[in-house]
Amino acid sequence: KSTIDAKSPQEEKVTNVEGKAYPTDHWTNAPPNILSHVQRRIYLQENHPLHLTRKLIESQFPAPTYGNYTESFPVVSTEQNFDSLGFPPDHPGRSRTDTYYLNEKTVLRTHTSAHQADYFRRMNNDANKEEGYTVVADVYRRDAIDRSHYPVFHQMEGARLWERPEGMTATESAARIWKDFEKLPSHGVEVEDPNPVTHPVRNPLQSKYHSQEEVEALVAHLKRTLENVFVKIFSEASKAANTPQDPLKLRWVEAYFPFTSPSLELEVFWQGDWLEVLGCGVIKQDLLNNSGVPGRIGWAFGLGLERIAMLLFNIPDIRLFWSTDARFISQFSDGKIVQFQPFSKYPECYKDVAFWLSSASTSGTGASAAGGAVPFHDNDMMEIVRNCAKDIVEDVKLVDEFVHPKTGRKSLCYRINYRSLEHTLTNKEVNDVHEKVRTSLKESMGVELR
Ligand code: FA5
Ligand code: MG
Numbered sequence: 238k239s240t241i242d243a244k245s246p247q248e249e250k251v252t253n254v255e256g257k258a259y260p261t262d263h264w265t266n267a268p269p270n271i272l273s274h275v276q277r278r279i280y281l282q283e284n285h286p287l288h289l290t291r292k293l294i295e296s297q298f299p300a301p302t303y304g305n306y307t308e309s310f311p312v313v314s315t316e317q318n319f320d321s322l323g324f325p326p327d328h329p330g331r332s333r334t335d336t337y338y339l340n341e342k343t344v345l346r347t348h349t350s351a352h353q354a355d356y357f358r359r360m361n362n363d364a365n366k367e368e369g370y371t372v373v374a375d376v377y378r379r380d381a382i383d384r385s386h387y388p389v390f391h392q393m394e395g396a397r398l399w400e401r402p403e404g405m406t407a408t409e410s411a412a413r414i415w416k417d418f419e420k421l422p423s424h425g426v427e428v429e430d431p432n433p434v435t436h437p438v439r440n441p442l443q444s445k446y447h448s449q450e451e452v453e454a455l456v457a458h459l460k461r462t463l464e465n466v467f468v469k470i471f472s473e474a475s476k477a478a479n480t481p482q483d484p485l486k487l488r489w490v491e492a493y494f495p496f497t498s499p500s501l502e503l504e505v506f507w508q509g510d511w512l513e514v515l516g517c518g519v520i521k522q523d524l525l526n527n528s529g530v531p532g533r534i535g536w537a538f539g540l541g542l543e544r545i546a547m548l549l550f551n552i553p554d555i556r557l558f559w560s561t562d563a564r565f566i567s568q569f570s571d572g573k574i575v576q577f578q579p580f581s582k583y584p585e586c587y588k589d590v591a592f593w594l595s596s597a598s599t600s601g602t603g604a605s606a607a608g609g610a611v612p613f614h615d616n617d618m619m620e621i622v623r624n625c626a627k628d629i630v631e632d633v634k635l636v637d638e639f640v641h642p643k644t645g646r647k648s649l650c651y652r653i654n655y656r657s658l659e660h661t662l663t664n665k666e667v668n669d670v671h672e673k674v675r676t677s678l679k680e681s682m683g684v685e686l687r
Contacts, residue, residue, distance in 0.1 A: 252339050254312055259339040267337040267345055268624055271377060274389040275311055279558060280373055280542065284572045287391055287558055290546040291373050293473060293574070294393060297466050303395070304367045308352055308374040311345050318344050318351040321528075322496040323521060334614040337377050337388075345377035349394035349539055350496065353520075357528035360398065369397035369535075373542065379616040383632035385512075387555045388623060391542040396520065397458070398535035407448035410534070414454035421461045424468045429488040430460070440491060440499035446522035447534060455519050456499065459536040460489065463503055463517065466540075474549050477574045496521050497537060507548050515540035551576045554658060556628050562659050583661045585631065588671045591650035592684040613682065618651055621681065625673040629666075631656040648687065 251258040252267065254275060280287045295305040319331055329335060330347060337345040346352075349372055356370055373393045380386050399417075401410045434456045435442045435449070442452055464487060471485040486506035494500045497518025504511040517538030525533055543555050550569075552558070557565055557577075564580040594613050615635065622633050630653055637650035653674065655667050678684050 254339070255310070257312065259312070259343055262340045264333060264338040264341040266333050266379075267339055267377075268620075270624060270627060271337060271345070271388055274375070274377075274559070277559070278309060278375070280375070280391050281307065281309070284569050285558075285566070286546045286550045286552065286569050286577075287542055289569065289572065289574065290542055290549055291391075291393065293470065293549070294466055294540075294542075294545070295371055297462075297469055298369065298371045298395060301366060303369045303371060303397075306356075306370060306372040308349070308372055311375050311377060312339060312343060313346045313351045315342050315344055317354070318346055318348070321354040322350055322524065324495050328495065334616045335379050337379060346374065347378050348376055349374050349392040350494075350537070352394065353396065353496070353537065354524065354528040356396065357398075357525060357530050360533075361529035368399070369395065371395040379620055381615070381633070382619050382622060382630055384554045384556075385544065385547070387543070387559075389559075390555070392539050393542055394537065394539045396535055396537040397462070398520075398525070398530065398533040400533050402532060407451055411448070411450040411454040414451065414458055418454065418458045418461060421458070422465060423461075424465060426464065426468055426485050426487060428460075428464060429486075432489070432491055435499050436491065439493065440518075443498055443519070443522050447519070451534065452499070452519055455534065455536050456501075459517055459519075459538070460501075463515065463538060467503075467505060467514075470545060470549055473574045474551075477549075477576050478551070479576075492516055492518070494518060496524055505548065512544060512548070514544050549574060553577075553579065554631065556631075556658055559628065560658060583657055583659075585654055585656040586662060586664075586667050587652055587654045588667065589636065589650055589652050590671070590675055590678065591637070591648060591687040592678060593687065594647045594649065595683040595685070613649070613684075617682065618678075621677045622653060622674055625677055626653075626655070626670045629655055629657045629662060629670065 251260050252265065252272070254272060279285050280291055282288055298305060319328070324330060336347050339345070352372055356372065359365060360367065371393055373391060375389055376392050377389055380388060399410070399414055434453055442449055467485060467487060475482045488504045488506070488511060490502050490504060492500040492502040494516055497520055500516065500518035502513055503515050503517070504513050515538050517536065520535050520537050522534065525531060525535070543558060546552060546558070547555065560566070568575060568577060619633060622630055632654050634652050635649060636652045639648045640646070641648070653671070655662055655670070675686055679686055
């Protein structure tokens with residue numbers, strides 16, 4: 238019962254996704270312009286930069302150890318996306334401000350981890366000799382709008398398991414993993430890695446199931462494997478660039494995920510800044526135990542494919558991946574890693590919209606899932622802009638926030654930066670779209686425009 242789509246999708250009784258019908262309810266918030274991306278499958282499109290990036294990373298996870306998969310249908314149950322992974326009931330990721338729901342029990346997956354339990358179950362099969370897998374898929378999130386965030390993006394998930402038969406000691410188990418670690422190529426790249434492998438509170442050893450030495454071995458194998466992915470990516474990117482590139486720098490930082498402990502994120506130094514490229518960790522043993530493989534331990538990771546493709550091909554705006562403009566697509570038609578040549582940057586045009594929040598709503602981040610007073614959430618603003626403006630917005634920023642000293646009412650001002658990647662916007666075009674945003678804010682959020 239969010240205010241945002243009071244009159245959009247759920248007036249329909251069902252939402253159709255490629256011939257499958259999902260009955261709508263008060264959770265439904267997946268709009269047509271988001272659903273229209275399902276059929277694009279750009280990661281399967283020959284010579285698309287995402288496809289090339291996927292293939293390059295998959296080459297680092299070869300058979301027979303790993304199988305490389307894709308999952309082309311993005312609708313999953315809340316059980317798959319959240320419950321199977323141990324997301325607590327009040328986790329913000331479950332909120333309607335963050336996730337696209339088809340109905341209460343069905344979502345557009347927000348991450349490829351939604352398939353972990355299914356893939357582990359599949360590995361519990363003697364005919365399947367694979368010890369690990371990668372899986373690439375489109376994922377969907379209500380999120381910020383800027384040059385590195387888009388509501389539809391792609392992840393590659395990967396995992397590697399080791400059998401630990403009953404009777405095997407922790408020392409033997411760790412030694413087997415170290416032996417596989419020794420087989421991984423070493424590299425001379427600078428890696429910042431200041432933290433111990435486990436932290437007693439934030440990233441505890443799963444001491445009921447694992448020994449410290451096993452986890453040390455698992456994390457070493459995980460880190461080396463993923464560092465090598467970036468060593469490969471950077472060597473390909475440098476070959477493609479005609480100018481000398483800064484040397485690759487990597488950094489491991491502590492993280493939290495409900496389904497791994499310890500958890501880590503990897504950042505890459507790129508264009509003067511640290512860019513988060515993936516999350517990973519030691520798989521929670523309960524998840525493996527519940528997925529038919531209680532005799533195995535292992536690690537998993539999930540990386541953002543666009544983030545990596547952007548640095549590989551030097552692509553400056555995440556919207557470009559969806560472009561069907563020949564000036565974009567034709568640059569990659571040889572299937573080679575090349576540096577993207579911008580085909581002229583069209584002028585930007587920014588417009589501000591300022592409004593008073595209705596007295597019932599407060600601006601905040603901790604939005605509740607359903608029911609109760611609905612706070613005004615940043616992501617609701619983003620969704621309205623996406624609905625009205627489609628892909629002609631480069632970014633949206635909150636530029637002013639103000640509480641009236643007498644009435645206590647709150648006013649927000651957002652700056653919308655309009656820029657098309659494919660043509661020069663006319664004044665009329667921008668004005669019409671901006672007017673639509675204003676009207677939609679008033680009608681669906683009940684704000685008072687200033
Ligand atoms: C996850 O989604 C976890 N499922 C990753 C994981 C898998 C952890 C397995 C442990 C084990 P996160 O929300 O941080 O984590 O997203 C993973 C990566 O996706 C990020 O590092 C980033 O590269 C990319 N990403 C996240 N949000 C966006 C977005 N809106 N647009 C583009 N890329 C994004
Ligand atoms: Mg993250």
